[in-house]
Amino acid sequence: MNQKLFFTTNILILTTIAFVSIISDIGAKNYTYKQVNASDPWARATSKLAKTGAVYIKNIHNKGKNAVKITGFSANIAKKVQLHNTVVKNEVAKMQHIEFLEIGPNKSVQFNPGGLHIMLMGLKRPLEKNSHFPLIIKFEKLGNLEIMVDIKNIGWSQKKPSNYKHVHH
Numbered sequence: 001m002n003q004k005l006f007f008t009t010n011i012l013i014l015t016t017i018a019f020v021s022i023i024s025d026i027g028a029k030n031y032t033y034k035q036v037n038a039s040d041p042w043a044r045a046t047s048k049l050a051k052t053g054a055v056y057i058k059n060i061h062n063k064g065k066n067a068v069k070i071t072g073f074s075a076n077i078a079k080k081v082q083l084h085n086t087v088v089k090n091e092v093a094k095m096q097h098i099e100f101l102e103i104g105p106n107k108s109v110q111f112n113p114g115g116l117h118i119m120l121m122g123l124k125r126p127l128e129k130n131s132h133f134p135l136i137i138k139f140e141k142l143g144n145l146e147i148m149v150d151i152k153n154i155g156w157s158q159k160k161p162s163n164y165k166h167v168h169h
């Protein structure tokens with residue numbers, strides 16, 4: 001973990017991260033539950049001694065007419081699972097803990113390196129390349145969506161938007 005990462009607790013409601021999702025990838029993994037679709041969850045492999053890891057999800061789309069609210073996550077592989085956002089201020093990356101995340105009707109959110117991510121804290125075993133583990137996304141009212149997180153090699157990154165800036169995490 002980067003020494004420059006500071007940890008702050010914040011309640012941040014991201015209501016309108018407007019992003020038109022184009023699900024055109026062949027072979028994309030989609031997990032659909034009621035009005036919600038989550039695609040391509042992944043994590044980077046960790047070293048044997050690592051106690052933390054991060055999960056990214058290419059896209060979570062709310063195709064319903066009402067907003068949905070993510071109230072938390074859980075995974076057996078870690079003692080604690082938190083929603084984090086990475087904010088860069090004066091070239092210093094800070095991780096913020098986000099209590100909940102609202103996705104408006106017909107809106108999507110992305111979880112990327114350098115942005116929103118799901119933090120696995122107190123890993124019970126290292127994340128091993130080419131394996132996978134279940135993660136539960138908890139939605140208020142809707143219930144739980146279980147997804148399978150694919151573990152990629154340490155240097156893996158997904159396609160990034162053109163304005164992406166590299167942030168060490």
Ligand SMILES: [Cu+2]
Pocket residue numbers: 054084085095117118119
């Ligand atoms: Cu984090």
